[in-house]
Amino acid sequence: MLRFVVRQFRWLARVPFATQIFDALLLVWTAVFHPETLRAIEALEAAALRLPGVSPRRHRFGGFGFVRQGREFAHVHGNGLLDVKLTRERAAEIVAAGLAEPHHVFGPSAWISFQLRTADDCDAALALLDA
Numbered sequence: 001m002l003r004f005v006v007r008q009f010r011w012l013a014r015v016p017f018a019t020q021i022f023d024a025l026l027l028v029w030t031a032v033f034h035p036e037t038l039r040a041i042e043a044l045e046a047a048a049l050r051l052p053g054v055s056p057r058r059h060r061f062g063g064f065g066f067v068r069q070g071r072e073f074a075h076v077h078g079n080g081l082l083d084v085k086l087t088r089e090r091a092a093e094i095v096a097a098g099l100a101e102p103h104h105v106f107g108p109s110a111w112i113s114f115q116l117r118t119a120d121d122c123d124a125a126l127a128l129l130d131a
Contacts, residue, residue, distance in 0.1 A: 013061065019060075019061040019062045020058075020061070020062040021062075022062060023059075023061065023062020023063050023077055023078045024062065024078065025078070026062075026077060026078030026079045027078030027079075028078075029078070029079070030078055030079055030080060034079075034080075034117075036117070036118045036119070037079070037080040037116060037117055037118070038080075039118075039119055040080060040116040040117065040118055040119045040120075040121055040122055041064075041076055041078075041080050041116060043119050043122045044076060044082065044116060044122050044125050044126070045064055045076065047122060047126055048066050048074070048126065048129055049066075051126075051129065051130065053068050053069065054066050054067065054068050054129075055067050055068075057072060059072065059075035059077075062077065062078065063075045063076055063077040063078060064076050066129065072085075073085050073129075074128075074129055076116070080115060080116035080117060081104065081113055081114075081115055081116070082113065082114045082115070082116055082125050082128070083103060083104070083111055083112070083113050083114075084100070084111065084112050084114070084128045084129060084131070085110050085111050086110055086111075086112065086131055087110060088109065088110045090131060091108075091109065091110050091111065091112045092108065094112055094128065094131060095108070095112060099114075099124065099127075099128065100112040100113060100114040100128060101113050101114070101115075112128065114128055
């Protein structure tokens with residue numbers, strides 16, 4: 001659903017607070033209909049914040065961001081979609097290995113996307129955060 005909205009309603013990014021409201025609604029939807037994904041998001045957030053030098057920040061388009069040395073390097077959306085910024089080369093390697101997908105908006109770039117569904121996905125997500 002997030003990918004459809006991003007592609008069809010990209011103009012919403014220019015409406016103040018629209019993306020944050022949409023992401024909050026995604027989080028509510030996830031909590032009600034996919035509680036296992038919500039638990040995975042919570043587990044990932046807790047584990048990521050234990051990584052050295054990582055601190056939390058609200059992502060500008062909604063979601064929970066992870067910051068290292070003052071720069072956001074990853075964020076997770078309310079539906080469990082994790083986006084991680086790497087180098088273009090490393091991102092291409094990870095996508096080629098089938099460990100993640102190209103970013104849901106930028107496509108092949110330094111950003112990759114990984115869908116959290118259950119707590120079992122947290123180890124793979126953490127490995128991407130540390131890649």
